[in-house]
Amino acid sequence: MKNSELLLMKGNEAIGEAAVRGGCRYFFGYPITPQSEVLEYLARRLPEVGGAYVQAESEVSAINMVFGAAAAGARVMTASSSPGISLMQEGISYIASAQLPAVIVNIMRGSPGLGGIQPSQADYFQSTKGGGHGDYRLLVLAPSTVQEMIDHTILAFELAEKYCTPVVVFADGMMGQMMEPVVLPEVEPVPSEKPWATTGMRGRGPNIIHTLHLPPDELEQHCHNLFAKYHQIEANEKRSLAYYTEDAEILVVAYGIVSRVARAAVEQAREAGIKAGLFRPITLWPFPDEALVNVAQKARKVLVVEVSMGQMVEDVRLSINGRLPVEFYGRIGQVPTPGEIFNKISQIIAEVA
Numbered sequence: 578m579k580n581s582e583l584l585l586m587k588g589n590e591a592i593g594e595a596a597v598r599g600g601c602r603y604f605f606g607y608p609i610t611p612q613s614e615v616l617e618y619l620a621r622r623l624p625e626v627g628g629a630y631v632q633a634e635s636e637v638s639a640i641n642m643v644f645g646a647a648a649a650g651a652r653v654m655t656a657s658s659s660p661g662i663s664l665m666q667e668g669i670s671y672i673a674s675a676q677l678p679a680v681i682v683n684i685m686r687g688s689p690g691l692g693g694i695q696p697s698q699a700d701y702f703q704s705t706k707g708g709g710h711g712d713y714r715l716l717v718l719a720p721s722t723v724q725e726m727i728d729h730t731i732l733a734f735e736l737a738e739k740y741c742t743p744v745v746v747f748a749d750g751m752m753g754q755m756m757e758p759v760v761l762p763e764v765e766p767v768p769s770e771k772p773w774a775t776t777g778m779r780g781r782g783p784n785i786i787h788t789l790h791l792p793p794d795e796l797e798q799h800c801h802n803l804f805a806k807y808h809q810i811e812a813n814e815k816r817s818l819a820y821y822t823e824d825a826e827i828l829v830v831a832y833g834i835v836s837r838v839a840r841a842a843v844e845q846a847r848e849a850g851i852k853a854g855l856f857r858p859i860t861l862w863p864f865p866d867e868a869l870v871n872v873a874q875k876a877r878k879v880l881v882v883e884v885s886m887g888q889m890v891e892d893v894r895l896s897i898n899g900r901l902p903v904e905f906y907g908r909i910g911q912v913p914t915p916g917e918i919f920n921k922i923s924q925i926i927a928e929v930a
Contacts, residue, residue: 582761588723589656589753592682592746593618595730596654600766601680602628603653605642607635607661610694611750612684615656636661640668647677648786650774652734652766656682658750659700660691662708669743670709674788676803678737680730681715682746684753687910695910696751698833701888704745705862712800714807716814717745717861719832723757731764738769740810747861749884751912752834810863817865818857821847822872825854826929827922830869830893831882832858834912839882842918849919851926861889866896877929879903882918884911 586594593615596604604619620630633639639655646653657665662683672679685700687693702708704717716736718729726748733744775784790796820840822828827846831839836857846853856872858865873879878901881890890905897903906913906921 584759584761585756586723586759587614587754587756588726588748589614589684590618591723591727591759592656592730593622594761595727596680596734597622597626597628598762598764599731599734600652600764601654601734602626603646603651604628604655605631605633605639605646605653606655606657607633607639609636609658609661611686611753612656612658612682614753615682615684636664637668640665640672643679644668644672644675644677647672647679648675648775650771650776652678652738654680654682656684658684658686659688659697660686662700662703666703666709669715670707670711670713671788672743673709673713673715674711674799674803675786676741676806677743677786678734678741679743680733680737680746681743682730683748685747685749693910694750696749696834696884696912697910698749698835698883699885699888700747701861701883701885704747705864705892713803714810714862715743715745716740716810716863717747718816719747719859719861720752721833721836721857723752723755724759726752727759727761731762734766736814740806742806742810747833749834814860815863815865815868816859817868818859819868819872820855820857822854822856824852824875825872826852826875826877827925828854828856828873828876828879829882829918829922830856830858830879830889832861832889835882835884838912838915839918841915842922845915845919846922849923851922853922858889864892864896866892869893869896870900873897873901876901878925880921880925881905882913882921883907884909884913
């Protein structure tokens with residue numbers, strides 16, 4: 578990968594261009610705020626590179642079109658926002674069971690129900706704990722900048738093909754709509770061998786892709802095979818970043834857009850003489866639990882900040898496993914300010930002093 582050009586881009590459009598540069602040639606989706614610009618961009622861009630864009634009649638149709646294109650060996654993507662991703666859950670479960678590579682973008686909005694079009698992180702459980710029916714996992718990447726929306730989209734295609742599994746790019750309405758300067762990389766996608774693809778027999782036996790395993794022993798073995806792959810992903814793909822954690826007494830944990838705000842709050846706390854640090858998960862599944870435990874060694878308390886009523890906080894508590902107290906601060910439909918998080922940090926340090 579080499580850098581080519583610097584542009585000012587909206588997050589949703591950046592995802593579309595990153596998908597094209599990452600080798601995606603087929604996109605199936607349905608418009609929903611605040612991610613519709615992904616569709617609009619690819620409707621124009623894909624035909625320029627010999628690809629195809631199809632606006633399905635619903636999100637249910639779109640995800641099953643993704644299933645078909647992935648089964649034929651194509652690099653394929655869909656994008657939606659929270660209620661639309663809910664409609665896709667059955668198809669996502671099928672794609673995971675069939676062990677097909679695909680990229681799913683979720684530009685989250687306020688929830689539950691129709692909620693609102695404001696930014697949210699309340700789909701964490703849905704993506705990291707499965708979401709659809711059955712025993713499966715999704716690899717989930719959480720960018721925090723428009724540049725990372727580009728980089729993580731390209732990475733998502735690489736990981737999807739490496740492990741033959743769907744990968745989620747997990748962002749929110751604010752990131753989808755905001756504009757930032759980005760460097761668009763020149764990418765030369767490495768073609769992967771796909772002997773399993775349904776591309777016509779061509780002198781070989783038929784490839785049959787299915788998710789129905791009626792004999793109990795066969796179904797059990799299929800699930801064991803899936804989880805052997807998930808254990809491999811857990812061993813190899815946990816990603817995170819840490820800031821000012823070497824001597825941190827208060828450790829803030831946040832991801833996505835909130836991690837940027839939290840970093841500003843941590844810097845404000847440092848200027849005030851408070852030893853605060855930030856841990857930012859990049860893979861939400863697999864959750865970077867060992868890295869979190871390592872940076873929390875000197876902390877006296879952990880503060881988890883999310884744009885939800887509290888979801889990632891459960892994985893943080895599981896990782897910390899009672900070693901130290903974990904507090905939560907959340908907003909709904911709006912991103913907390915650095916001042917809010919700084920005030921919470923100050924309150925906590927006063928309590929533990």
